[in-house]
Amino acid sequence: MPKVTYIEFNGKQHEVNVENGLSIMEGAVQNGVPGIDADCGGACACATCHVYVKEEWLDKLPEQGDSEKDMLDFAFETKKNSRLSCQLILEDKHDGIIVNLPEKQG
Amino acid sequence: MKKTDAVIIGAGPVGLFAVFELGIMGLNAHVIDNLDKVGGQCIELYPDKPIYDIPALPECTGESLTKNLLKQIKPFNTEFHLNQRVESLEKKDHNWIVTTSDQEKFETPNVIIAAGVGSFEPRKPPIKNIEKFEKTNLYYAVKDKNKFKDQIVCIFGGGDSALDWTVELSKIAKKVILIHRRDDFRAAQHTVGLARDLEKEGKVEILTCYQPLDFKGDESIKTVEVKHDDGQQKNIEVDSVLAFFGLKMELGPIANWGLDLEAKSLKVNTENFETNEKGIFAIGDICTYPGKLKLILSGFHEGALCAQECFKRAKPDEKYVFRFTTSSSDIQKRLGVK
Numbered sequence: 001m002p003k004v005t006y007i008e009f010n011g012k013q014h015e016v017n018v019e020n021g022l023s024i025m026e027g028a029v030q031n032g033v034p035g036i037d038a039d040c041g042g043a044c045a046c047a048t049c050h051v052y053v054k055e056e057w058l059d060k061l062p063e064q065g066d067s068e069k070d071m072l073d074f075a076f077e078t079k080k081n082s083r084l085s086c087q088l089i090l091e092d093k094h095d096g097i098i099v100n101l102p103e104k105q106g
Numbered sequence: 107m108k109k110t111d112a113v114i115i116g117a118g119p120v121g122l123f124a125v126f127e128l129g130i131m132g133l134n135a136h137v138i139d140n141l142d143k144v145g146g147q148c149i150e151l152y153p154d155k156p157i158y159d160i161p162a163l164p165e166c167t168g169e170s171l172t173k174n175l176l177k178q179i180k181p182f183n184t185e186f187h188l189n190q191r192v193e194s195l196e197k198k199d200h201n202w203i204v205t206t207s208d209q210e211k212f213e214t215p216n217v218i219i220a221a222g223v224g225s226f227e228p229r230k231p232p233i234k235n236i237e238k239f240e241k242t243n244l245y246y247a248v249k250d251k252n253k254f255k256d257q258i259v260c261i262f263g264g265g266d267s268a269l270d271w272t273v274e275l276s277k278i279a280k281k282v283i284l285i286h287r288r289d290d291f292r293a294a295q296h297t298v299g300l301a302r303d304l305e306k307e308g309k310v311e312i313l314t315c316y317q318p319l320d321f322k323g324d325e326s327i328k329t330v331e332v333k334h335d336d337g338q339q340k341n342i343e344v345d346s347v348l349a350f351f352g353l354k355m356e357l358g359p360i361a362n363w364g365l366d367l368e369a370k371s372l373k374v375n376t377e378n379f380e381t382n383e384k385g386i387f388a389i390g391d392i393c394t395y396p397g398k399l400k401l402i403l404s405g406f407h408e409g410a411l412c413a414q415e416c417f418k419r420a421k422p423d424e425k426y427v428f429r430f431t432t433s434s435s436d437i438q439k440r441l442g443v444k
Contacts, residue, residue, distance in 0.1 A: 039223045039354075039355050040147065040151050040152070041400065043151065043152045043155055045151035045152045045155075046151060046354070046355070047352075048354070048355075066292075069288070069290065069292075070265075070292040073263070073264055073265070073286075073287060073288070073292065073351070073352070074229055074351055074352040074354070076232055077232055078287065078317075106229055106354035106355075
């Protein structure tokens with residue numbers, strides 16, 4: 001079970017063990033981590049599960065699909081390390097991954 | 107003022123099926139939605155994505171589900187009030203007065219909130235005090251294109267709205283400047299091609315990999331400050347700004363109606379899905395109770411149960427007798443079965 005660290009915009013950290021096969025979004029929603037809204041429920045259709053992935057983890061993640069690139073247009077203050085966390089499915093190799101949450105979603 | 111047995115807020119699948127459940131009991135309903143079309147999230151967010159968990163429909167799409175629900179409620183000739191949001195609910199004796207953003211008013215004993223995650227609102231760029239410009243020269247939609255005649259128009263976005271209006275307004279504006287955060291546009295490639303041609307002719311300027319930093323001006327926007335990915339900043343003088351950053355969902359005025367909330371959901375009982383206010387119900391994704399699942403099928407069930415209570419409130423002197431659609435001649439008459 002990979003451990004994910006979510007860092008809220010105010011600096012508060014949440015360390016959560018998330019089952020393989022779940023997304024970083026699901027890990028947050030199911031464990032009550034605030035700051036990820038996931039309005040559409042993981043359909044890559046709303047851009048309200050936006051996270052900033054700690055740089056060193058970026059190349060371990062699956063590449064952005066077209067729909068994620070399109071939806072990121074709608075996210076609040078995107079940066080180079082912006083991803084939609086519903087598209088980030090966890091595996092063992094992601095153990096220790098760190099994501100920062102934006103000031104707000106949408 | 108329109109009098110009706112029920113007002114349904116939200117024209118998504120759950121709101122539509124509530125029309126059916128009310129309809130077979132002989133109750134009429136008006137449906138209000140902030141979008142310009144029926145279907146809610148199913149149509150706005152994922153019309154083509156397959157749905158596999160609607161009972162007896164092994165696979166359908168948001169679009170086909172909506173179409174079929176509209177077919178199912180066709181016998182009831184329901185009135186839809188689109189492009190408007192419910193702004194207020196006021197108590198009047200046994201009834202509620204519902205007022206929309208277009209000042210339409212309804213009097214009804216039953217308000218069914220089937221609003222999903224809330225209403226779809228334009229997403230605004232992250233700029234301080236942006237609201238003051240909304241009164242003057244900042245727009246999230248085009249209502250009258252002639253307003254932009256002979257103007258320098260700055261358009262933000264990379265989708266169909268942004269590209270369509272870039273092409274369209276270039277015919278009457280002095281100049282159109284299109285600004286997008288990346289090099290790719292998700293709009294129809296044909297329209298992107300047209301915009302690129304207009305760029306070569308000098309009618310349109312396209313700036314990519316730029317994001318808005320600030321809008322400057324006293325009452326109206328005079329200058330738009332943008333920043334390139336490489337850090338370089340640019341000031342652009344404009345007459346008006348169109349921002350097409352898509353839609354987002356907001357609970358909106360629902361939060362101000364004195365209803366019990368838990369996170370962004372409305373608390374209901376599971377007997378009739380009434381909120382803490384008599385005659386105000388919540389069904390579908392917007393309601394919460396122990397064990398709640400945000401599934402379309404749960405919303406259908408919630409609508410059926412809430413309709414029973416709506417009947418009691420709409421027709422307090424009549425006794426309701428539960429009937430099946432297979433055998434009730436009353437129901438079949440209402441459905442137009444011959």
